[in-house]
Amino acid sequence: MTVRRASGTESADHRSLHERIAADLRDEIMSGDLAPGAKVPSTARLKERFDASSATIQKALQLLKDEGLVVGRAGAAVTVREHRQRTMRPAAYTAPVRAGERFRWLAEAEKHGGTARSRLLDVAEAVPPADVRALLGLADGETALLRRQILTIDGEPVEVVASYYPLDIAGGTAMAERRAIRGGTPTLLAELGFPPRVSVDRVSARIPTQEQAAALELPGNLPVLRTLRVVHTDGDRPVEATVMVKAGHLYELQYEFTPDTPPN
Known part of the structure; x- marks a missing residue:
């Protein structure tokens, strides 16, 4: 061929x-x-x-x-197999939720059927990857707060998420504690005075690392979808940068755009 x-x-x-x-x-x-x-x-x-x-x-x-x-x-x-390919809409779960509501990712995932769960893997100060440091404006070797979790649907791992936050924002808050945050970090950031205003995604297809392949229980050498997201608050300040990795053969991302109105 x-x-x-x-x-x-x-x-x-x-x-x-x-x-x-x-x-x-x-x-x-x-x-x-x-x-x-x-x-x-x-x-x-x-x-x-x-x-x-x-x-x-x-x-x-x-x-x-x-x-x-x-x-x-x-x-x-x-x-x-039934219901294997899932379309995820990132814009649907980036905003804060109202009091008593679940984290938007879980609610959105369950609209397709199944039971969605989030399991916290790690909370620690860590040096982010170079592309994350650049988005957060950190110097080489500078640390940020890392919250790493794995998201599952019906017990199957679907996404590994590593989120990084500037220490002057996240230090000493509930984000620095090893526990789930009701409503997710977008809600807590808004409560702390840093509401998310603009999110920018960079999506690429990559061969998974050993850690990613093991966490997602991937067969063979299939690619993953890697989304690098930065969230800005008022004044265009970056408050969160997240690396999200999901199986490329099972998921697609849907983005919706409204064309800009041409200037008069």
Whole structure:
């Protein structure tokens, strides 16, 4: 199997055949051409389509089973697993909540079905990654308050979240305590006089680190979606920078934009 460059020259896809077949089927599942509950084409049809052996087709299907995208057993029909792909709307859970309301991420996740939970992994002073330091305006080696958690749906890990806060804002507050914050940190920041005004996301696809792969229980070498978010309060001051990592084959992000009105 080859792919053609814009110049007309051909470049070989160096992945093994079963990985390439899995990639094509994965794309059809993610795009909805193979909808939840639909039967995957039979081994005979896939053999003809991809000019591959039965063993190669079975290896490709096993990859998709390991990823949780399809279910089935040898000799039986393989079907696309229900409710595996989730569309997350980041803008829906960045604002503070009213008294008594749950953290918006949990409420939004449960709109798709399932039970969402947040588990706090760590609270400590730490030196953030370089891109986070740059967003918070920290010097090399300067520390911030780190709150790291893992988010789950029906007990399955879906996102690892590492949030960093300037110490002059977070130090000595509930954020520095190893406990959950009702309503989430956006609500607490607003109560402290630092309401979130503007959030900026940078999203990239990456191969997961060892720690991320283990935390998210990822099969194989699948990419993750990494979102780097900075939250600004009044005066354009950065008050939070967060790195969020989720499985790239199970989630997509939806952003909504309103076109600017052209100047008169």
